[in-house]
Amino acid sequence: KARKSLNGFTGPSKIEDSGRASVNVSKPLQIQEQRSKLPIAKGKEALIREFRENDVTVLLGETGSGKTTQVPQYLLESGLAGDGIIAVTQPRKVAATSLAARVATEQNVNLGSSVGYSVRFDERFSPETRIKYMTDGMIVRELMSDSLLSKYSVVIVDEAHERSLRTDLLIANLKTILRQRNNIQDVKGKGKVKGNASNPLKVIIMSATLDAEKFGLFFEGAKILYVQGRQHPVKIYHSSQGQVDYVDAAMRTFFQIHTDYPPGDVLIFLPGQEDIESLEKTIQIYSNQLPHDHMLVLTCPMYASQAAGQNSKVFHPTPPNTRKCILATNIAETSITIPGVKYVIDTGKCKEKRYLARNTGGGFDTLLIRDITQSSAMQRAGRAGREGAGHCFRLYTEDAFKAMALSAEPEIMRCSLSSSLLQLKCLGQDLETLDLMDQPADESMKSSLIVLFLLGALDREKEITSVGRQMAAFPLEPVYSRAVIASTEYGCTQEVLDIVSVLSASSKLFVESSEQRDAVSEARQKFRHVCGDHLTILNVVKAYQEIAQSESKSGRKEWCRRHFLNERALLEANDIRDQLRQTCQRLGIDHRVSCGEKDDPVIQSLGHGLALNMALLQPDGFYKQAIGQSVVKIHPSSTLCDKKTPAIIYDELVYTNQIYARGVSKIPKSFILTFGTLKLQS
Ligand code: ADP
Ligand code: MG
Numbered sequence: 057k058a059r060k061s062l063n064g065f066t067g068p069s070k071i072e073d074s075g076r077a078s079v080n081v082s083k084p085l086q087i088q089e090q091r092s093k094l095p096i097a098k099g100k101e102a103l104i105r106e107f108r109e110n111d112v113t114v115l116l117g118e119t120g121s122g123k124t125t126q127v128p129q130y131l132l133e134s135g136l137a138g139d140g141i142i143a144v145t146q147p148r149k150v151a152a153t154s155l156a157a158r159v160a161t162e163q164n165v166n167l168g169s170s171v172g173y174s175v176r177f178d179e180r181f182s183p184e185t186r187i188k189y190m191t192d193g194m195i196v197r198e199l200m201s202d203s204l205l206s207k208y209s210v211v212i213v214d215e216a217h218e219r220s221l222r223t224d225l226l227i228a229n230l231k232t233i234l235r236q237r238n239n240i241q242d243v244k245g246k247g248k249v250k251g252n253a254s255n256p257l258k259v260i261i262m263s264a265t266l267d268a269e270k271f272g273l274f275f276e277g278a279k280i281l282y283v284q285g286r287q288h289p290v291k292i293y294h295s296s297q298g299q300v301d302y303v304d305a306a307m308r309t310f311f312q313i314h315t316d317y318p319p320g321d322v323l324i325f326l327p328g329q330e331d332i333e334s335l336e337k338t339i340q341i342y343s344n345q346l347p348h349d350h351m352l353v354l355t356c357p358m359y360a361s362q363a364a365g366q367n368s369k370v371f372h373p374t375p376p377n378t379r380k381c382i383l384a385t386n387i388a389e390t391s392i393t394i395p396g397v398k399y400v401i402d403t404g405k406c407k408e409k410r411y412l413a414r415n416t417g418g419g420f421d422t423l424l425i426r427d428i429t430q431s432s433a434m435q436r437a438g439r440a441g442r443e444g445a446g447h448c449f450r451l452y453t454e455d456a457f458k459a460m461a462l463s464a465e466p467e468i469m470r471c472s473l474s475s476s477l478l479q480l481k482c483l484g485q486d487l488e489t490l491d492l493m494d495q496p497a498d499e500s501m502k503s504s505l506i507v508l509f510l511l512g513a514l515d516r517e518k519e520i521t522s523v524g525r526q527m528a529a530f531p532l533e534p535v536y537s538r539a540v541i542a543s544t545e546y547g548c549t550q551e552v553l554d555i556v557s558v559l560s561a562s563s564k565l566f567v568e569s570s571e572q573r574d575a576v577s578e579a580r581q582k583f584r585h586v587c588g589d590h591l592t593i594l595n596v597v598k599a600y601q602e603i604a605q606s607e608s609k610s611g612r613k614e615w616c617r618r619h620f621l622n623e624r625a626l627l628e629a630n631d632i633r634d635q636l637r638q639t640c641q642r643l644g645i646d647h648r649v650s651c652g653e654k655d656d657p658v659i660q661s662l663g664h665g666l667a668l669n670m671a672l673l674q675p676d677g678f679y680k681q682a683i684g685q686s687v688v689k690i691h692p693s694s695t696l697c698d699k700k701t702p703a704i705i706y707d708e709l710v711y712t713n714q715i716y717a718r719g720v721s722k723i724p725k726s727f728i729l730t731f732g733t734l735k736l737q738s
Contacts, residue, residue, distance in 0.1 A: 087161065087162055087164075088162075091122075091126065091162060094121060094122035094125075094126060095117070095118070095121040095122060095283060095284055095285055095286045096117060096121050096122035096123060096126050096127075096283050097122065097126070098284070099283055099284070100126075100130055103115075103127070103130060103281065103283075104130055104131075104134045104136065106279055106281055107130075107131065107136055107258060107260065108134075108136060109279075110258075110278070110279040111234060111238055111256070111257070111258060111259065112234065112258075112259045112260075112261070112275040112277075112278035112279070113258075113259075113260050113261070113278060113279045113280075113281060114260075114261045114262075114266070114268045114271050114272055114275075114278050114279070114280045114281065115127065115260055115261070115262045115263075115281050115282075115283065116262075116263060116264070116265075116266055116268055116280070116281070116282050116283070117262075117264065117282065117283030117284075117285055118264055118283070118285020118286065118287055118438070119264040119285075119389075119390045119393055119435065119438060119439070119442075120285075120286070120393035120442050121283045121284075121285045121286065122283075123214070123262045123264075123283065124144065124146075124155055124214055124262070124391075125155060125158055125159050125162065127144075127212060127260065127262065128142045128144050128159065128187045128210075128212060129159065129162065129163065129187070131210055132186055132187060136210070136258070137186065137209045137210050138209045139209070140207060140208055140209025140210070140255070141185060141186055141187075141188055141207050141208050141209065142186060142187045142188065142208070142209065142210045142212065143188050143190055143195055143205075143208045143210070143211045143212065144187065144188070144189045144190070144212045144214055145190055145191065145192045145195055145211070145212065145213050145214055145223065145226065146189060146190070146191055146192070146214055146215060146391065147191070147192055147215050147218045147220040147222070147223060147391075148191070148360050148387055148391060149175040149176070149178075149191055149360060149562075150358075150359075150360055150362055150367065150387060150392075151189075151215075151387065151391035151392055152173050152174075152175050152189040152190055152191050153173050153175060153178070153189070154367065154368070154392060155189050155392070156171055156172060156173035156180070156187075156188075156189040157368070158371075159171050159187060159189070160172075163187075167180055168180035168181055168182055168185070169182060169184055169185070170184055170185060170186045170187065171185065171186070171187045171188075171189075172185040172187070172188050172189075173188065173189040173190060174188060174189075174190040174191075174194045175190065175191045175194060176191065176193060176194065176531055177531065177560070177628070177631055177632045177635055178631070191222070192213075192220055192222035192223045192225075192226050193222045195211070195222075195226055196222045196225050196226055196229075196476075196479060197479070197531065199229055199479075199483055200479060200482050200483060200528065203229075203233075203483060204233050204236060204237055205229075205233055205257070206237070206255055208257070209255075209256075209257065209258065210257070210258045210259075210260065211226075211230060211257065211258075211259050211260075212259075212260045212261075212262060213226060213227060213230070213259065213260070213261045213262065214262045214263070215262070215263060215390060215391055216261045216262065216263045216266060216271065217263040217264070217265050217266040217267075217390075217431075217463075218464075218467075219464070219466035219467060219468070219493075219494075220467050221467040221468050221471055221473070221476055222476070224466060224467070224468045224492060224493055224494070225476055225479075225480070225490075225492075227261075227274070227493060228490045228491055228492045228493070230257075230259050231274070231275065231491055232491070233257060234257055234259060234275075237253055237255055237256055237257045238250060238253045238256045238257060239251035239252060239253040248276070248277075259275070261275075261278070263390075264390045264435065265390070265431055265434075265435060265463075267463075268280045270493070271493075274493050286442065287438060287441050287442070288441040288442070288443070288444050288445045288446065289441060289445045289446075290400075290437050290438065290440045290441040290445070290446045290447065290448050291445075291446070291447050291448070292437055292447075292448045292450065293447065293448065293449050293450065294450050294452065294453050294454040294456075294457065295449075295450060295451050295452055295453055296453065297453065298452060298453055298456060299403075299451045299452065302326075302331075302403040302404070302405060302451050303326070303331050303334060303335050303338075303403075305403070305451045306324050306326065306335060306401050306403055306451060307335060307338050307339060307342070309401050309449050309451065310322060310324065310339060310381060310401060311342065311343075313399050313401075313447075313449070314343075314346075314350075314351070314353065314379060315350075317399065317447070319351065319379060319398075320379070320396070320397070320398025320399055320446070321374055321379060321380035321381070321382065321394075321396040321397050321398060321399070322379065322380070322381045322382065322397070322398075322399040322400075322401065323382045323384060323388060323394065323397045323399070323400050323401070323439055323440070324381065324382065324383050324384070324400075324401040324403070325384060325385070325386065325388070325389070325400070325401070325402050325403055325406075325436050326383060326384070326385060326403055326405070327385065327403070327405040327406050327407045327425045328359065328385060328407045328423070328425070329357075329359045329360075329361060329385075332357045332358075332359055332383045332384070332385070333357065335383055336355045336357055336383055339353060339355055339381060339383075340353070340355060351377055351378060351379050352375075352377060352378040352379070353378070353379055353381055354374065354375065354378050354379070354380045354381065355380075355381045355382075355383060356369055356370040356380060356381070356382045356383070357382075357383045357384075358370055358382060358383065358384040358385070358387060358388060358392070358394075359384065359385045359387065360385065360387060360562075361562035361563055370382055370394050371394065371395070373396070374396055380396060382394055382397070385406070385407070386406050386428075386432065386436075388439065389432060389435045389436055389439070390435055393439075393442065394439075395442075395443065396443070397439050397440055397442065397443075397446070398440060398443075398444065398446045398447070399440055399446060399447050399448075399449070400436055400437060400439050400440040400446065400447070400448040400449070401448075401449045401451065402428075402433060402436045402437065402448060402449065402450045402451065402452075403451050403452075404427055404428055404433065404450060404451060404452040404456065404457075404460075405425050405426065405427065405428065406425070406426065406427075406428045406432065407423045407424065407425055407426075408423070408424055408426050408464075408470075409421055409422070409423055409467065409470070409471050410422060410423075410424050410470050410471070411470055411471050411472045411500055421471055421472045421708075422708075422709060422710060422711045423710075424711065427456075427460055427461075428460065429460055429461045429462060429463050429464050430457065430460045430461070430462050430463070431462060431463040431464070432464070433450065433457060433460065436448070437450075466493070466494050468492065468494060468496045469494060469496060469497065471500075472500070472503075472504065472507075473487060473496060473500055473501060473504040474504040474507040474508055474534050475533055475534050476504075477501075477504045477505070477508060478508055478513055478520075478524060478527060478528050478534055479528055481508075481513075481514065481519075481520040481524065481528075482520060482524075482525060482528045486518075487501050487504075488501065505518060507534070507668055508524065508534065510667060510668055510683070511523075511524075511527070511534055511535070511538045511664075511665070511667070511668070512524070512538070513527050513528075513534065513538070523538075523541060526541050526643055527541060529639055529642065529643055530636065530639050531635070531636075531639070532556065532560060532636070533560075534665075535665040535666055535668065535669065536556045536559065536560065536665055537665070538664055538665035539552055539556060539661050539662045539664055539665030539666070540552055540553065540556060540636070540640075540645075540661075540665075541645075541664075542660070542661040542662075542663075542664035542665065543649075543657075543658075543661040544645055544646075544649070545661075546651065546657035546658075546660055546661045547649050547650075547651050547657060548649065548650065548651035548654075548657040548658050548661055549640065549645060549646065549647050549648075549649045549650075550647065550648060550649060550650040551594055551650060551651060551657075551658045552658060552661050552662065553633050553636050553637065553640075553647060554593075554594055554597045554598075554629075554633065555590050555593050555594055555597070555658070555662070556636070557629040557630070557632040557633040557636060558593050558596075558597060558625065558626070558629045559593070559707060559719065560629075560632050561625045561628040561629045561632060562628065563622050563624050563625040563628060564622060564625060565593065565596065565621060565622055565625040565626070565629075566580070566620065566621065566622070566693075567620040567621065567622050568620075568693070569620065572620075575620070576620045579618065579619045579620050580592075580619075580620070580695065582599075582619070583595040583596045583599065583619075583695075584695045584697070585655075585695065586696075586697050586698070587655055587659060587696070587721050587722055588694065588695060588696035588697075588704070588720050588721035588722055589694055589695050589696065589707075589719045589720055589721060590658070590659070590662055590719065590721045591655055591658065591659070591721065592695040594658065596621060596626075597626070597629070600612075600615075600616075600621075600626050603615050656724065659705075659721055659722075659723055659724070659727075660723075660724075660727055662705060662721065663705055663723050663727050666705040666706065666707070667705075668683055669705055669706045669707065669708075669709075669717075670682040670683070670703060670704070670705050670706075670723065671688050671703070671704050671705075671706065671717060672702065672703050673700060673701065673702050673703070674687075677700070679704060679717070682703075686709070686715050687715065688706075688709060688715045688716065688717045689714055689715070689716050689717070690704065690716070690717055690720050691710070691716040691717060691718040691720065692716075693718070694717075694718070694719075694720045696720045696721065696722060698722060701722040702725060703722065703723045703724075703725065703727075704717065704720050704721065704722055704723060705720070705721055705723050706718060706719055706720045706721075707719030707720075
């Protein structure tokens with residue numbers, strides 16, 4: 057049945073049709089009934105049989121078929137996991153926490169008991185935990201204390217198609233671990249022979265969209281299985297012209313759907329949190345102006361840095377006479393399935409981490425907004441057809457779709473490798489010799505070696521130093537773990553931990569508001585430190601700690617609101633600091649040592665870590681990286697007063713139309729001299 061076509065769209069140009077009739081589930085099913093209705097449930101017995109017989113299985117199945125939530129439960133319920141833990145890895149934090157919560161509900165247990173999770177700076181599990189959802193980064197970190205992952209009887213590598221850096225490192229290690237734990241030997245004439253193993257490991261690679269052959273070959277004879285999905289037809293419309301402002305285009309498309317199309321929730325794919333927040337605001341404002349007889353709009357944002365549980369409302373049934381509008385990053389592409397979606401708006405954009413390499417070691421990771429791949433576009437469209445026929449509105453032309461890359465490049469080919477290389481060095485491994493699915497570029501390996509050498513984590517022979525080992529013990533970027541270790545020399549560990557904790561939180565400390573710019577700058581003035589952003593942060597932390605002693609919970613909240621501070625960042629930083637203190641304790645570092653009101657020790661400690669992030673003022677008034685060639689500008693948001701100070705250190709470079717240094721402090725000249733000798737040595 058043809059519907060009124062949307063302004064500015066051509067199409068439908070393509071129809072995906074599985075030939076199935078649409079089924080509409082009218083009343084909410086009980087949890088166990090929901091489980092048994094999932095597409096994967098039909099194959100349960102067959103799957104268990106295959107898992108029993110094969111050490112390595114590659115499982116492919118449409119998003120939403122039940123892989124991530126059901127497979128671990130099947131393994132547990134069938135006793136296949138023995139006494140060991142089942143690890144399920146995810147590239148993203150939110151996916152790990154929200155899926156763990158779901159599976160705990162399905163198992164009818166409290167989260168943290170038999171079903172738990174572990175992500176950076178946040179974990180909920182206990183000795184009785186049998187199913188553990190974790191980020192790939194966390195399990196790679198566990199390799200350092202248990203190189204055979206002997207606690208785990210099954211490791212499920214989920215979302216393997218994303219090929220995140222940590223997933224690739226995990227996969228490489230799993231291959232060696234399998235050999236050792238399953239006692240596999242090469243016997244002449246017989247090929248691979250399995251001996252007796254006391255603690256065998258099973259590996260399951262899962263994805264909705266994967267080059268299964270490649271994984272099969274890598275694991276030499278892995279069994280490849282497919283789960284029948286449930287995909288209803290989705291009509292795809294392309295925009296007739298390219299869109300300059302995709303946020304605005306998404307907003308207009310949403311309201312056209314809202315006014316012209318029957319009930320059904322809308323899922324909008326956007327590149328990041330900023331766009332999500334701004335579009336959410338606009339949609340709320342306009343939907344409040346709609347006539348009273350109109351359906352209501354309920355907006356639900358969903359992105360990676362949300363706190364655990366913060367996005368649970370997307371899973372609640374849509375209230376009557378309401379249309380849910382979910383604004384998500386590519387987290388909703390394959391990791392998390394949201395029920396009720398009938399319409400998808402695809403901006404065609406995503407954020408991607410990319411290392412802008414400089415062979416001198418001055419390269420940097422930056423998040424760039426870029427076009428998605430064809431594979432992502434197909435996945436996004438597919439989200440509209442899970443419960444019935446749906447519609448997908450692409451805010452780009454059909455030609456633009458055809459011009460997209462087929463699938464994404466593995467992260468290992470495009471990201472900074474220093475932190476991973478340091479972890480590998482602790483394991484006695486090396487990027488150059490590890491059996492990886494894809495080898496990183498020579499240039500980026502060289503640059504990560506230089507970084508670690510300059511930080512003092514590796515010596516001339518590329519061997520890990522004792523400082524390097526200490527650094528690797530902290531769940532921090534190498535620059536910050538180096539600063540923490542330097543703080544023990546300068547007697548300011550307390551202060552450095554305060555700062556580094558805030559910098560490692562996923563939410564931003566300062567709330568920006570373009571409408572109240574003057575009020576914001578006045579409130580900020582109170583904390584502003586002449587040396588710049590790091591000590592400004594320290595001032596905020598100290599002030600908050602003081603307030604926390606006298607004020608009630610609501611008083612603290614109000615104080616943060618008045619000062620345009622994001623309390624969530626401060627609370628998160630408190631948790632992070634607790635964890636960093638524990639690491640200090642393990643390493644025999646006294647985390648209570650404080651330098652009182654002195655500034656220099658703090659800056660110098662930070663300088664040791666950020667030595668690579670140093671820029672010097674040039675005669676022409678611009679800053680240039682001390683290592684590396686880039687000309688950088690101080691970010692307008694910086695609290696550094698003297699914008700012509702001879703030398704600065706910075707947390708990161710952000711690349712828009714120019715390269716900006718963000719999180720800037722001035723650094724004394726005397727320190728540059730010490731650093732100069734360091735440079736000469738290299
Ligand atoms: P797959 O891994 O194959 O993509 P999942 O196991 O993630 O599939 O999803 C199976 C089902 O579980 C989906 O219908 C999804 O909507 C549902 N689900 C997942 N998480 C939650 C949650 N937190 N609340 C309610 N339903 C959920
Ligand atoms: Mg999944």
